[in-house]
Amino acid sequence: xxxxxxxxxxxxxxxxxxxxxxxxxxxxxxxxxxxxxxxxxxxxxxxxxxxxxxxxxxxxxxxxxxxxxxxxxxxxxxxxxxxxxxxxxxxxxxxxxxxxxxxxxxxxxxxxxxxxxxxxxxxxxxxxxxxxxxxxxxxxxxxxxxxxxxxxxxxxxxxxxxxxxxxxxxxxxxxxxxxxxxxxxxxxxxxxxxxxxxxxxxxxxxxxxxxxxxxxxxxxxxxxxxxxxxxxxxxxxxxxxxxxxxxxxxxxxxxxxxxxxxxxxxxxxxxxxxxxxxxxxxxxxxxxxxxxxxxxxxxxxxxxxxxxxxxxxxxxxxxxxxxxxxxxxxxxxxxxxxxxxxxxxxxxxxxxxxxxxx
Amino acid sequence: xxxxxxxxxxxxxxxxxxxxxxxxxxxxxxxxxxxxxxxxxxxxxxxxxxxxxxxxxxxxxxxxxxxxxxxxxxxxxxxxxxxxxxxxxxxxxxxxxxxxxxxxxxxxxxxxxxxxxxxxxxxxxxxxxxxxxxxxxxxxxxxxxxxxxxxxxxxxxxxxxxxxxxxxxxxxxxxxxxxxxxxxxxxxxxxxxxxxxxxxxxxxxxxxxxxxxxxxxxxxxxxxxxxxxxxxxxxxxxxxxxxxxxxxxxxxxxxxxxxxxxxxxxxxxxxxxxxxxxxxxxxxxxxxxxxxx
Numbered sequence: 282x283x284x285x286x287x288x289x290x291x292x293x294x295x296x297x298x299x300x301x302x303x304x305x306x307x308x309x310x311x312x313x314x315x316x317x318x319x320x321x322x323x324x325x326x327x328x329x330x331x332x333x334x335x336x337x338x339x340x341x342x343x344x345x346x347x348x349x350x351x352x353x354x355x356x357x358x359x360x361x362x363x364x365x366x367x368x369x370x371x372x373x374x375x376x377x378x379x380x381x382x383x384x385x386x387x388x389x390x391x392x393x394x395x396x397x398x399x400x401x402x403x404x405x406x407x408x409x410x411x412x413x414x415x416x417x418x419x420x421x422x423x424x425x426x427x428x429x430x431x432x433x434x435x436x437x438x439x440x441x442x443x444x445x446x447x448x449x450x451x452x453x454x455x456x457x458x459x460x461x462x463x464x465x466x467x468x469x470x471x472x473x474x475x476x477x478x479x480x481x482x483x484x485x486x487x488x489x490x491x492x493x494x495x496x497x498x499x500x501x502x503x504x505x506x507x508x509x510x511x512x513x514x515x516x517x518x519x520x521x522x523x524x525x526x527x528x529x530x531x532x533x534x535x536x537x538x539x540x541x542x543x544x545x546x547x548x549x550x551x552x553x554x555x556x557x558x559x560x561x562x563x564x565x566x567x568x569x570x571x572x573x574x575x576x577x578x579x580x581x582x583x584x585x586x587x588x589x590x591x592x593x594x595x596x597x598x599x600x601x602x603x604x605x606x607x608x609x610x611x612x613x614x615x616x617x618x619x620x621x622x623x624x625x626x627x628x629x630x631x632x633x634x635x636x637x638x639x
Numbered sequence: 640x641x642x643x644x645x646x647x648x649x650x651x652x653x654x655x656x657x658x659x660x661x662x663x664x665x666x667x668x669x670x671x672x673x674x675x676x677x678x679x680x681x682x683x684x685x686x687x688x689x690x691x692x693x694x695x696x697x698x699x700x701x702x703x704x705x706x707x708x709x710x711x712x713x714x715x716x717x718x719x720x721x722x723x724x725x726x727x728x729x730x731x732x733x734x735x736x737x738x739x740x741x742x743x744x745x746x747x748x749x750x751x752x753x754x755x756x757x758x759x760x761x762x763x764x765x766x767x768x769x770x771x772x773x774x775x776x777x778x779x780x781x782x783x784x785x786x787x788x789x790x791x792x793x794x795x796x797x798x799x800x801x802x803x804x805x806x807x808x809x810x811x812x813x814x815x816x817x818x819x820x821x822x823x824x825x826x827x828x829x830x831x832x833x834x835x836x837x838x839x840x841x842x843x844x845x846x847x848x849x850x851x852x853x854x855x856x857x858x859x860x861x862x863x864x865x866x867x868x869x870x871x872x873x874x875x876x877x878x879x880x881x882x883x884x885x886x887x888x889x890x891x892x893x894x895x896x897x898x899x900x901x902x903x904x905x906x907x908x909x910x911x912x913x914x915x916x917x918x919x920x921x922x923x924x925x926x927x928x929x930x931x932x
Contacts, residue, residue, distance in 0.1 A: 297839035297909045310834070324735050344665045353916060355909050357864045358835035358871065365830060368667050372829075375662075376750055376757060377735045384733075384759045392760075473714050477721040484725065488770040491804075491817055549821060562820070566752075569821030573764035 299356035306346050310366060313339040317366075320373050324380075340370045388577065396574035397618045403544035403551070407501055411540060414505020415512065422513035432510045441511065447518040454520065454527040455598055472591020479535065479583045483542035487576050490546020491553070497546040504539060526600040529607035531589035537614055538582035545572035545579070585610070657813070659754060670828045672747045674808050677826055681773075683741030688723055695719060728766040733759060738829070748829040761822040768804075768818035776801035838870055839906040848903040854889035855911045861924035863912060866905050870898075 316336055319327040328336070347363040354360065378384065397404075421428040426443035433442075441453055489496035508528075515524035552568030553561065589606065597603055655671040699712045731739040737748040737757060749765070751757050779797045808814045819825055858866075869877050882897035885904060894900065915922060 297906060298913050299909075300837050300839050303834075303837055307834070321736055341663060344661065344663050348665055353913065355860055355863055355912055355916070356837070356839070357867055358838075362832060362834040364668060365832060367661075367665070368669065368827075369829070369831060371661055371667060371754075372737070372748070372750060373735070375754065376737070378733050378737075378757045378759065378762075381733065388759070396760075470710055470713050470717070473717045477717050480721065480725075484767050485770045485775075488768045491768060491771065491821060562823075565821055566823030569764040570758060570760035570823065573767060573822070574760040576767060577759070577763055 297354070297356065299350070299354040299359050302346070302350065302354060303359065306342070309339055309342050310346065310363070313343055313370060314366060317369050317373055321369075325373075325377075337374070340367070340374060343367050343370060388574065392574050393578045394618055396571045397541060397578065399571050400541065400544045400548055400575055401619075403547045404540055406547065407540040407543045410498060410501045410543075411505040411508075411536065414502040415509040416505075418506035418509020418511075419513045419516075420509075421506075422510045423517070426514075429510050429514065432506050441514060443514050443517070445514075445518075447520065450515060450518055450520055451523070454515075454523050469592065471595075472587045474587075475591050476584050476587030479538075479587065480580045483539060483579050483583060484576065486539070486542045487546045487572070487579075490543075490549045490572075492550070494547040494550025494554075497543045497550070501540070501543045523600060526603040526607075527594065530594050530597065530603040531586045531607070533607045533611035534582055534589060534614065535586035537611070538579045538586060541575055541582070542579045545575045548572050582614070655814070661754070669750075671814055672745075672826045672828050674814055676745050676747060676828075677742075677808070677814070680739070680741035680745045680747055683744060684727065684739050687740060688727055692720055692723060725766070728769070729762050732762045732766070733757070742826070746828055746830040747826050749824050749826055752823050752825050757824065761824055765816070765818035765822035765824050768816070768821060771801070772804040772807070772817055776805055835871055838867060838902060839909055847906065848900065850889070850904060850907045854891065854904075855908055857885075857888055857925060858908060859922040859924040859927055860912060863905070863908055866901065866908075870901055870905060 312335070316328060316332055316339065325333070343363060344367050347360070347367050350356075350360050350363055418432060422432070422443070429443050441450060486497050486500050489500070512521065512524065515521055548568050549565065549572055552564045556564035559567070589610070593606060594603070597606065655673065657669050657671060659667045659669045661667060695716060699716045702712055728739055732749050736743060737750060742748060749757065749762070751761060776798065779801055804817050807817050807820075813819075813825055815825060866881065869881050878897050878901060882901050883893075885891075885901070886893060912922060
């Protein structure tokens with residue numbers, strides 16, 4: 282062809298593949314786009330039955346459009362648009378979490394139990410750490426009361442140190458009626474404060490497990506040490522039973538929850554450090570997801586503990602009832618978590634988004 | 640030295656595109672979001688949280704003067720701030736958009752790395768680890784300033800340790816936070832653009848220019864798509880510069896209408912390269928040899 286000075290002209294029909302391709306399929310893509318927009322705004326419930334039936338077809342036709350466009354068309358705007366459309370459709374169809382109500386239901390009937398059961402070794406280890414810490418704290422303070430001051434910070438002791446008289450100590454665990462009257466008004470606030478504070482500490486302990494579990498282990502040991510030191514002080518004044526009752530009413534739940542949080546953190550640390558036959562990443566992900574479910578449970582347990590500590594302990598002033606409530610809650614947790622045959626963890630159903638959320 | 644240089648050359652260019660094959664067998668080529676976008680999204684979220692908290696605190700303080708309601712308000716404030724700190728990220732990311740308001744603004748979303756459904760456990764895990772990534776360094780700084788440079792070595796050690804988690808996303812290829820690592824998630828771009836106009840569409844009002852074989856042989860796919868960008872952006876100066884360059888190379892006279900010249904050249908070049916594609920000749924750029932892959 283000769284190179285003319287004024288360029289010759291060609292008929293104005295569609296020249297490139299993208300034009301013909303757009304003309305044939307653009308309506309389908311736009312329909313998929315409007316359906317996706319509505320699903321993203323609300324949920325799959327925003328669609329009627331016909332649209333639900335059309336959705337997978339439109340999705341697959343968009344996917345095949347994408348494959349064809351990549352191979353035959355050089356219109357980059359078209360392939361980018363189709364990539365974005367297909368990605369959005371994929372995550373609406375396969376990646377959206379099941380509804381919150383259903384997740385909560387699964388959590389209480391099976392997920393929580395399964396997650397806690399999976400942590401049984403770590404939980405026993407944490408219990409062992411707490412006991413070691415307690416025994417050590419007790420032995421140290423019993424042999425030399427000056428240890429008390431290096432274990433427990435001043436603010437936390439608030440007068441309950443080895444020099445305090447039996448009377449002062451007694452007042453901290455039982456309240457007289459007029460003290461009760463004064464304190465009554467803020468009981469719920471106190472309970473809520475305890476709950477939020479303890480939960481924050483528990484989440485922190487869990488997150489620390491990522492650093493190869495060492496900070497979690499130290500935290501648990503220290504927790505035991507303070508308990509042991511306090512026990513030594515009260516036992517030396519003959520108030521041991523009362524103090525244990527004062528702790529027991531909420532402590533069974535609270536210590537259990539803290540041990541579980543530590544166990545959840547340690548399980549991640551172990552999964553990262555010793556992945557066994559799995560790839561390190563896979564092992565970390567499996568441990569992390571399961572431990573996070575257990576952590577959701579820990580927050581609930583700490584809510585119960587906060588209520589028992591903030592309200593129950595102030596209202597109930599007799600040792601026997603305090604022991605009774607503490608044992609009953611402990612028994613309840615143990616049965617719920619470990620009792621066989623209560624409800625087997627179900628296998629997660631591998632369904633796609635549509636039947637699951639409707 | 641030579642061995643070092645070779646090692647560097649062989650490495651694939653750092654890209655945030657990741658291959659992701661759907662069950663239907665199509666690669667979606669997900670684009671991971673950059674560390675900068677994620678930091679910006681986080682800052683937006685934190686700003687909203689802090690502003691909400693401050694407004695609520697002022698309200699509680701002002702209404703708390705009436706003592707009867709005081710306790711209820713304090714309880715609500717305690718629970719509210721706890722939920723705000725721990726629930727904000729978790730509840731939003733468990734929704735159908737998989738993104739907090741900050742992420743939504745910047746067009747990001749959290750997805751499971753294996754492409755499966757995002758579970759509650761995964762969302763809780765990735766956000767619980769924010770405690771050591773963000774709040775630990777912050778509270779550490781706060782306590783150090785409160786005590787006034789207690790121990791310089793301890794401060795450095797603490798900042799270094801917490802900095803490991805804070806800057807974790809910069810040290811791995813997939814921009815994973817410690818939380819993403821544990822939860823098996825990553826954050827991808829979730830942009831939703833409209834379909835751009837068809838540049839090769841039929842033009843009814845005027846006939847197209849014809850170009851010689853030699854003029855169309857000048858360029859490959861890379862140049863074609865650069866030209867597409869130029870046309871879509873429509874910057875006047877760039878259009879003139881590009882049209883002049885093409886005319887000079889192809890030896891064509893200036894006919895005064897740069898935009899329609901470029902559109903016609905684009906359509907003709909695109910049609911030609913696409914014909915090549917159909918018979919298996921893919922010309923990547925102007926340097927690749929004609930007629931071969």
